[in-house]
Amino acid sequence: DTGVSQDPRHKITKRGQNVTFRCDPISEHNRLYWYRQTLGQGPEFLTYFQNEAQLEKSRLLSDRFSAERPKGSFSTLEIQRTEQGDSAMYLCASSPLAGGGTDTQYFGPGTRLTVL
Amino acid sequence: ELKVEQNPLFLSMQEGKNYTIYCNYSTTSDRLYWYRQDPGKSLESLFVLLSNGAVKQEGRLMASLDTKARLSTLHITAAVHDLSATYFCAVGAGSYQLTFGKGTKLSVIP
Secondary structure, rough: OOOOOOOEEEEEEEEHHHHHEEEEEEOOOEEEEEEEEEEEEEEEEEEEEEEEEEEEOOOOOOOOEEEEEOOOEEEEEEEOOOOOOOOOOEEEEEEEEOOOHHHOOOOOOOEEEEEE | OOEEEEOOOEEEEOOOOEEEEEEEOOOOOOOOEEEEEEEOOEEEEEEEEEOOOOOOEEEEEEEEEEOOOOEEEEOOOOOOOOHEEEEEEEOOOOOEEEOOOOEEEEEEOO
């Protein structure tokens, strides 16, 4: 399977704990995105990487959230001091590097976070 | 701020019928995408529309884009049960992030 993969698929944690999610993009894709989706809503953009550089961050990404893509391959999203409002599906997507930013973003299966 | 509105949000239709989902967006866009999401699953890309008047078709689904009206439509022809899913439109405008609508939950009833 050469699609976007995410790990873990499900995470249950207690309020106040830290959690980290991993995303492995499609191998030839230079661009990587994180989105958050809550029940009954469309995905909301969190952040974007081109290779290892984090080029865009949403205001949704509070200081408790940090994302990295150290070698331009896989990415991690960490949430510190989780709150119940962080419960959501966290989606990773990737797209190839090409002119115009018109490329389709391919989504992974997501990590479902439940904060108790 | 870019806003994307879809309607209807819920659609129940009989097999064999035709229907259209609408996606309006608030600012100039350079690309529009349609995605499908099955329950508990991730998003599957259906169409990319890049220019005014663009029309794309795959099976019973056809998508079109009118950039002057800031409107895209997803037309369903002779619906079948397998098309039951949530359909999202997503708009890109000047950056790499996409802004999604709330989705249209489609139920096709035998």
